[in-house]
Amino acid sequence: MDKLGVWLIGARGSVATTAIVGAAAIRAGAAPPQGCVSESPDFPGHLVPLTDLAFGGHDITEISLRKRAEQLGRAGVISPDLPELLASDLDAADAEIRPGHVPGDGGRAAARLIDDIAGFRARHGLARVVVVNVSSTEPPVGWRPEFGRLADLEERLAAGDDVLPPSSLYAYAAFQAGCGYVEFTPSTGPTLPALAELAARRGVPYAGRDGKTGETLVKSALAPMFADRALRVRSWSGLNLLGGGDGATLADPAARSSKQLSKDQVVAKVLGGPVEGETHIDYVPDLGEWKTAWDHVTFEGFLGVRMTLQFTWQGCDSALAAPLVLDLARLVARAHEKGRCGILPELGYFFKSPLGTDEHGLAAQYARLRAFAEELS
Numbered sequence: 001m002d003k004l005g006v007w008l009i010g011a012r013g014s015v016a017t018t019a020i021v022g023a024a025a026i027r028a029g030a031a032p033p034q035g036c037v038s039e040s041p042d043f044p045g046h047l048v049p050l051t052d053l054a055f056g057g058h059d060i061t062e063i064s065l066r067k068r069a070e071q072l073g074r075a076g077v078i079s080p081d082l083p084e085l086l087a088s089d090l091d092a093a094d095a096e097i098r099p100g101h102v103p104g105d106g107g108r109a110a111a112r113l114i115d116d117i118a119g120f121r122a123r124h125g126l127a128r129v130v131v132v133n134v135s136s137t138e139p140p141v142g143w144r145p146e147f148g149r150l151a152d153l154e155e156r157l158a159a160g161d162d163v164l165p166p167s168s169l170y171a172y173a174a175f176q177a178g179c180g181y182v183e184f185t186p187s188t189g190p191t192l193p194a195l196a197e198l199a200a201r202r203g204v205p206y207a208g209r210d211g212k213t214g215e216t217l218v219k220s221a222l223a224p225m226f227a228d229r230a231l232r233v234r235s236w237s238g239l240n241l242l243g244g245g246d247g248a249t250l251a252d253p254a255a256r257s258s259k260q261l262s263k264d265q266v267v268a269k270v271l272g273g274p275v276e277g278e279t280h281i282d283y284v285p286d287l288g289e290w291k292t293a294w295d296h297v298t299f300e301g302f303l304g305v306r307m308t309l310q311f312t313w314q315g316c317d318s319a320l321a322a323p324l325v326l327d328l329a330r331l332v333a334r335a336h337e338k339g340r341c342g343i344l345p346e347l348g349y350f351f352k353s354p355l356g357t358d359e360h361g362l363a364a365q366y367a368r369l370r371a372f373a374e375e376l377s
């Protein structure tokens with residue numbers, strides 16, 4: 001089977017670095033594929049092995065991957081001996097990271113991004129590359145007429161206009177380069193009609209958005225329980241405490257609004273209507289790479305008896321997200337190989353705001369994912 005290229009937007013961030021370290025550790029026999037859904041013993045499919053992935057990407061920071069991995073080792077995200085053990089793999093991936101897009105570069109930046117991805121594919125002799133956005137969350141963007149039609153968008157880009165938010169510019173570059181795309185953040189990414197038109201024209205698949213790794217994962221498992229047992233949920237409130245780069249990004253109210261919208265919709269979607277309460281997000285620098293979520297649920301049972309459920313989720317977001325990035329890249333590549341293009345709603349299991357589907361229940365999403373993997377095999 002051909003080797004697969006994984007091109008990461010935010011390639012020196014915590015999630016991307018953990019994914020690269022994880023794949024290298026699995027290749028070296030230094031770690032099992034724990035957390036990779038597609039590596040479960042009974043999971044169907046015929047995917048590129050985790051040992052056959054080549055990495056590159058875009059980032060606006062200049063710290064080396066090896067240094068970033070050492071930081072994660074000191075933080076307890078990865079074993080501290082892995083950066084030295086996997087130094088050659090990290091250096092090889094680091095050599096394939098190119099300067100990312102900075103707003104204000106102008107619309108012609110798209111050509112550079114396309115060339116970077118195409119050059120990576122050519123240097124490694126790759127049949128396919130999947131672009132995965134694991135960069136910082138962007139604020140919501142307002143609608144512009146050129147978002148609705150590809151010809152209008154390309155006219156603006158050709159004129160040098162910096163019209164697209166960075167996530168959408170990366171999606172544009174991926175599609176033009178003939179690559180599948182995964183929007184792992186709540187950013188706009190490939191959701192514009194003009195980009196859907198481009199994906200169809202280029203025959204490439206995409207999936208997203210906002211990886212489901214913690215509190216929302218638990219919500220999507222618990223909310224169907226209440227619905228199935230005919231228990232009326234009266235309120236569902238959550239408090240999220242985040243450290244690290246993600247927490248720092250979400251300290252900005254504009255960026256935080258995108259994440260809150262994504263996190264809050266699962267309960268209403270599963271239960272069939274709005275429920276009192278909302279999710280709050282606070283940045284706590286001392287937590288570092290860890291996050292804590294506390295949820296409080298009030299509900300009614302038989303004869304209107306009121307009851308309460310509370311849960312606390314404490315986790316390392318990078319360690320939860322990285323194996324999903326590896327799963328998604330391989331599944332999207334296989335779908336591309338099998339001729340699928342456009343949105344892949346079957347991958348909704350991995351996302352808080354799944355594109356192409358209104359299904360948010362975890363068990364139903366997993367059943368659809370398995371059926372999709374069977375089809376791909």
